[in-house]
Amino acid sequence: MTIAFIGLGNMGGPMAANLVKAGHDVHGFDLDEAALERAAASGVRAARSAADAAGDADLVITMLPTGRHVLDCYADIAPTTRADTLFADCSTIDVADARAAARSVADAGHRALDAPVSGGVMGATAATLTFMVGAADADFAAAEPVLSAMGRRVVHCGGPGAGQAAKICNNMILGASMIAVSEAFVLGERLGLPHQALFDVASAASGQCWALTVNCPVPGPVPGSPAGNGYRPGFAGALMAKDLGLAANAVRAHGVAAEIGLRAAEIYAAFAEGDGAGQDFSAVINSIRERS
Known part of the structure; x- marks a missing residue:
């Protein structure tokens, strides 16, 4: 798949690297130039902006600090991302923010799931994370193989917000x-x-x-x-x-x-x-x- 990965910090960087190892074409963006350079060294294609990374993606993954960051990112990229793109947010944010993010993506003609993780930096590096996923059944099925490349366990917890x-x-x-x-x-x-x-x-x-x-x-x-x-x-x-x-x-x-x-x-x-x-x-x- 062509995957956009936005947020390449201590967790996102190694997660994106594991997707590259699994054979995916990963386009990444981070505001921190050093983080972007580290990701590029692991095979991630460095993008000029979040919208640039997401433009041709089949799947957009975000790993960001707060719900406000996720909502702002989605507002920026959803209007220009091709129709019916799947968005997977792996950040840990408020349940209400996760549900608001899913609604905003759906309103723009896309699909969304929340997939926060457990396992820390060691788990992100070793691809042994646990993903807790809130999604419709079909969207979970579409995302599960990709999430499995970054983790050892992927649990479908229910609809949007259930992962958070x-x-x-x-x-x-x-x-x-x-x-x-x-x-x-x-x-x-x-x-x-x-x-x-x-x-x-x-x-x-x-x-x-x-x-x-x-x-x-x-x-x-x-x-x-x-x-x-x-x-x-x-x-x-x-x-x-x-x-x-x-x-x-x-x-x-x-x-x-x-x-x-x-x-x-x-x-x-x-x-x-x-x-x-x-x-x-x-x-x-x-x-x-x-x-x-």
């Missing part, structure tokens, strides 16, 4: 569980319990979860976790704060009594105001120690 809904619900679980695991380790420290002992018990008992067994917030028990590498992300605290903020917006809009989710959003928002923004989200344990 799945992403923020998943990350609300993840953020809250990382806080709980971190609080337990700090409590264990105060009680004289070694990190390894707590890990050995909880990882084989009812406290077992991804935040503990894969992304353990203390160095030692899981050698590959960011805690053993100076909390280098991984999944940065700023991104977790953003995702939990989106979840909190949805919680309030729909009247859900999600007290833990809302508190997790507050904790990560405060964490990301300082050094935590550029650290792995598991470094929240250091903030918990400092406040204890």
Whole structure:
């Protein structure tokens, strides 16, 4: 396929490179010249603008920071993109923005799906991402082979916006569980319990979860976790704060009594105001120690 890829940063760049490896003709654009040059070195054809990249595309993929960026990009390129082009937004944005973007594309005579990802930069590079897709059945079927070239799992979650809904619900679980695991380790420290002992018990008992067994917030028990590498992300605290903020917006809009989710959003928002923004989200344990 001829694919336009708009947004070639830490995630988009390696994702576009994997599409080139899979044999697709990828035309890319990013406002950052350095990102565009890195993508070009991996075989992406550098375009002069987003509209230039999308002009002859069968599929347009966007990986952008916010819903406003996605809506503005679609408003720019949809009028000049050939009829019935498929748009796939892989950004993590507000559910309402995702649905508005899908409507704007449909109004311009195109098709749209939201396909946010989980797996971070490592997953983007290794093509092991999980895609959570909101789309009509036919559009999901059309996009699935392309998404599979960038990921290990592609899940059809429902209609437009459902992918974003799945992403923020998943990350609300993840953020809250990382806080709980971190609080337990700090409590264990105060009680004289070694990190390894707590890990050995909880990882084989009812406290077992991804935040503990894969992304353990203390160095030692899981050698590959960011805690053993100076909390280098991984999944940065700023991104977790953003995702939990989106979840909190949805919680309030729909009247859900999600007290833990809302508190997790507050904790990560405060964490990301300082050094935590550029650290792995598991470094929240250091903030918990400092406040204890």
